[in-house]
């Protein structure tokens with residue numbers, strides 16, 4: 001049995017002095033209780049571990065409910081002799097924004113979007129053009145906050161998504177599907193809402 005302890009309330013980088021001047025989307029003004037000792041052990045990026053069904057990369061933050069979900073999924077994986085690594089749990093809106101910046105940089109388009117340099121998640125005008133640009137090029141990236149239309153805040157910023165990797169992502173996606181129908185899944189506080197097989201991970205949307 002793994003003890004899940006609730007961490008203290010950590011306010012993501014929301015209430016900066018800069019952003020107070022701007023309208024903040026209601027759905028994004030939240031604090032998520034992150035679990036300090038979530039019972040999920042950390043793996044080095046290169047090390048493989050077969051002893052636990054589930055491990056996470058260093059720096060991955062999980063809410064207590066996400067950790068409980070991951071723990072049940074880990075039990076399931078172990079029962080079928082499989083393993084997976086969590087590469088992302090809860091992200092702050094600023095972290096989500098940094099992913100947009102990194103994608104834009106990686107395709108060499110940074111100079112097209114000078115406004116990104118001082119962007120904040122709460123001001124869609126500072127990242128929406130870049131986000132549209134990435135989407136038009138089929139670079140999958142979620143928005144840091146909801147800005148109308150297709151720009152919906154990532155479920156990661158709400159504690160309602162987890163990314164997993166393993167040797168075969170297609171196989172892993174089917175394992176998540178099987179788990180979602182298993183009795184172990186019934187014991188998790190979060191259920192699988194949908195599964196997206198993304199280029200570098202299996203993104204699982206969760207619901208209460």
Ligand SMILES: [Zn+2]
Pocket residue numbers: 088156161162163202203204
């Ligand atoms: Zn994801």
